[in-house]
Amino acid sequence: MAILRKDLLIEWRGRSRLVALFCYALTFLLLFSFAVGPDASALQKHAAAYLWLAVLCVSTLLLVQSFQVETEQGALEALLLLPVTPTALFYGKALANTVFISALGFFALPTALVLFDMTPVGPTWMLALVVVLGAGSFAAPGTLYSALTARLAAQQLMLPVLLFPLVVPAVLAAVKATSLLLEGDPMGQLPIWLAVQVCFDLIYWSLCGLLFSRVVEA
Amino acid sequence: MIERLKGLQYAPDALDRTGMAELIVQAQGLSRRFGRRWALAGVDLELVQGESFLVVGANGSGKTTLLRLVGTALSASRGQLRLFGLDPSRDLFRIRAELAMLSHQSGLYDDLSAAENLSVVARLAGVEDETELWLERVGLELRPDPVRAYSAGMRKRLSFARLLAQRPSLVLLDEPYGQLDPEGFDLVDGLIRDLAQGGATVLVASHLVGRAALHCDRALLLHEGQPRWLGPATHIVQAWQTLHGGVNS
Numbered sequence: 198m199a200i201l202r203k204d205l206l207i208e209w210r211g212r213s214r215l216v217a218l219f220c221y222a223l224t225f226l227l228l229f230s231f232a233v234g235p236d237a238s239a240l241q242k243h244a245a246a247y248l249w250l251a252v253l254c255v256s257t258l259l260l261v262q263s264f265q266v267e268t269e270q271g272a273l274e275a276l277l278l279l280p281v282t283p284t285a286l287f288y289g290k291a292l293a294n295t296v297f298i299s300a301l302g303f304f305a306l307p308t309a310l311v312l313f314d315m316t317p318v319g320p321t322w323m324l325a326l327v328v329v330l331g332a333g334s335f336a337a338p339g340t341l342y343s344a345l346t347a348r349l350a351a352q353q354l355m356l357p358v359l360l361f362p363l364v365v366p367a368v369l370a371a372v373k374a375t376s377l378l379l380e381g382d383p384m385g386q387l388p389i390w391l392a393v394q395v396c397f398d399l400i401y402w403s404l405c406g407l408l409f410s411r412v413v414e415a
Numbered sequence: 416m417i418e419r420l421k422g423l424q425y426a427p428d429a430l431d432r433t434g435m436a437e438l439i440v441q442a443q444g445l446s447r448r449f450g451r452r453w454a455l456a457g458v459d460l461e462l463v464q465g466e467s468f469l470v471v472g473a474n475g476s477g478k479t480t481l482l483r484l485v486g487t488a489l490s491a492s493r494g495q496l497r498l499f500g501l502d503p504s505r506d507l508f509r510i511r512a513e514l515a516m517l518s519h520q521s522g523l524y525d526d527l528s529a530a531e532n533l534s535v536v537a538r539l540a541g542v543e544d545e546t547e548l549w550l551e552r553v554g555l556e557l558r559p560d561p562v563r564a565y566s567a568g569m570r571k572r573l574s575f576a577r578l579l580a581q582r583p584s585l586v587l588l589d590e591p592y593g594q595l596d597p598e599g600f601d602l603v604d605g606l607i608r609d610l611a612q613g614g615a616t617v618l619v620a621s622h623l624v625g626r627a628a629l630h631c632d633r634a635l636l637l638h639e640g641q642p643r644w645l646g647p648a649t650h651i652v653q654a655w656q657t658l659h660g661g662v663n664s
Contacts, residue, residue: 199538203524210526210561271520274488279539279581280512 200289225251245375260339283410298332319378334367337401444494472637478620515583
């Protein structure tokens with residue numbers, strides 16, 4: 198919890214970075230609507246995909262940033278020399294990243310609804326749950342890979358190259374669940390996609406937690 | 416131990432450790448390789464509780480590598496290391512609870528204030544937050560501005576405060592005098608003395624050989640990763656001059 202508090206405090210102090218990332222997400226969504234053109238039905242049909250692509254792409258910058266803060270002045274090494282287990286460090290940082298990515302999702306979702314002129318069919322709390330589960334599935338492997346690439350000169354390039362293939366199933370589940378909540382779920386598929394999201398979160402959070410100590414102590 | 420060194424007169428070990436306090440650092444043949452190059456090779460070292468020990472050598476001689484090995488920030492390529500009688504590969508967490516390291520980088524968060532940085536350390540180290548006391552000890556005031564606004568010397572002082580916050584039994588200081596003003600030099604001298612008198616074992620790596628030697632019990636001279644001389648700190652300047660032919664302050 199101390200790591201989580203620390204990361205939340207650092208982001209609050211440097212909140213101009215978060216504002217810039219939110220603006221980047223807005224730009225992404227605007228670009229999608231410009232690229233598709235005035236065909237509202239086409240935009241609405243793929244709204245969930247555009248939303249999650251925007252969240253995923255902007256998240257990578259956020260994840261890069263989360264370890265840049267640690268490596269800038271050698272804070273990560275100093276942190277590891279405290280009686281803090283790498284596992285505690287991972288879960289603290291991954292939780293903080295989940296909070297930030299969720300916040301990004303909560304900003305991007307209503308923005309997309311306004312831009313694409315949509316009203317969700319499903320309940321709002323279910324949409325919020327899908328956003329949090331999706332954020333969690335990016336945050337856990339993202340935190341691991343961010344630590345792995347933190348010492349590389351090309352971290353901003355390497356992180357998406359490593360992360361995107363890994364989170365494809367999680368993106369698919371998030372897009373499907375969001376799409377069903379936005380457009381309706383006549384076949385009752387939503388519980389299945391929510392279960393898939395939960396499964397991916399469980400796998401990512403447990404595996405990445407186990408691997409993290411090997412990454413940071415290497 | 417290290418003796419019979421080429422070109423250097425053997426200086427006998429100043430400390431008779433029989434009956435003394437517990438061994439804090441025990442290193443045998445400690446070596447570290449980066450790629451094909453041995454940054455440090457075959458260092459034998461025994462440090463007891465309350466001892467202050469100086470490591471000197473030219474740039475690239477292996478001082479930082481030795482400190483990082485003892486600080487468990489690096490693992491040895493060869494040799495054995497025991498800290499507090501424990502094996503770092505098995506009891507890393509227990510060992511790290513007892514040691515603190517001042518390295519070339521400050522280890523601080525630029526966006527946080529000095530007090531916030533120290534509070535983070537206190538919380539993670541599980542000690543009571545005494546921010547004002549720690550800042551006063553290093554000659555800093557409680558200020559709300561972020562560390563980003565601090566000068567290099569102030570950052571260094573804050574790094575010392577961070578180190579004090581950990582209440583360590585083993586203190587590793589890599590170039591502690593770097594970036595400090597003359598008043599800061601006195602601060603470092605006092606800290607080395609006080610920490611050792613308080614029972615902590617202090618391992619110092621510094622280029623200010625003459626100055627640091629005044630506050631240390633023994634010294635080790637490294638040259639190109641090899642240990643070249645080990646003896647009383649009062650003789651280190653002589654050993655340095657024998658090896659390098661120059662004079663160091």
